Amino acid sequence: MKPRITVNKVRKVWNADTPKATTAIDGLSFDVAPGEFVVLLGPSGCGKSSLLFMVAGLETQTEGELLCDGMPITGPDTERGMIFQEASLFPWLTIAENVTFGLKLRGEFPEKRDRVAQDLLMKVGLADAGHKRPDELSGGMRQRAALARALAMQPKVLMMDEPFAALDIQTRAKMQDHLLQIWRVSGASVLMVTHSIEEAVALADRIVVWTSRPGRVKEIVSVDLPRPRKPRDPAFIELQLRLGDLLADEVDRAFREMEAAV
Incomplete structure (x- = not known):
């Protein structure tokens, strides 16, 4: 291999x-x-x-x-996606918008971005947090959101x-x-x-x-x-x-x- x-x-x-x-x-x-x-x-x-x-x-x-x-x-x-010690989320965006930020830059339609956000936030246990801002979440929840954001781009390698x-x-x-x-x-x-x-x-x-x-x-x-x-x-x-x-x-x-x- x-x-x-x-x-x-x-x-x-x-x-x-x-x-x-x-x-x-x-x-x-x-x-x-x-x-x-x-x-x-x-x-x-x-x-x-x-x-x-x-x-x-x-x-x-x-x-x-x-x-x-x-x-x-x-x-x-x-x-190749990377997650740092700090979640480094954009404070002015909602959690769902943070998760799909890369997809938006790539030009994906809003409908697809919404589906991806819902799916990933459910997988990381944040299904009800998509509308919230980062400062409304605990440190662990912010890191889960950062993980979802990295996975939204479907990387082959996650650092x-x-x-x-x-x-x-x-x-x-x-x-x-x-x-x-x-x-x-x-x-x-x-x-x-x-x-x-x-x-x-x-x-x-x-x-x-x-x-x-x-x-x-x-x-x-x-x-x-x-x-x-x-x-x-x-x-x-x-x-x-x-x-x-x-x-x-x-x-x-x-x-x-x-x-x-x-």
Whole structure:
């Protein structure tokens, strides 16, 4: 099966050719299969979010290849959607209008936009919130609306940059369940950044464990646990401990680098 996303020997240097040049990523390589859920797990500052921006076409790599379905990524495209830590909804639009904003820009008729909004808002549990404004919703509800907006464009790849980090534990667990249900139906490949080992084990087909900066692949861990996954399951706990051991040295190294930079 041809990879949906190919990351081949990618290097990213911020502020290149200046005294402030910083190598965020160096020699990073892995693939994402069609319909696969891949989580990026590593210490802060190792380049995980930088990679998402490059896959989204919002930044360019310094060296190496980034491909989507075998074609070079040269800029943003509707087949690659992104969800940020903050929901980033337009406050002057209703939730339904936010969800279908991309479809409106694409010139879709209002009738189709209404159908898409109703369908997606029902899937994310916001069927009665379409007429509301973002400031009338909780943080979890706004993130569900952002998920619906990304899915409205039917992307082949959905990138998520710590989308649930600001939510309380109960809401976060509910959002993870919503995400898995919608992901199964959508068929999209997911590339998600998180700092939570438990979240990574709960969601991923594979977990790409990163080194500290410059970010490289330390190990790729397959998660062969049936869904839905239970955090108290001994196999779940064992995998968490293994990932914690893999990350421990990298987190320590990242902290030492941050302290040295102060």
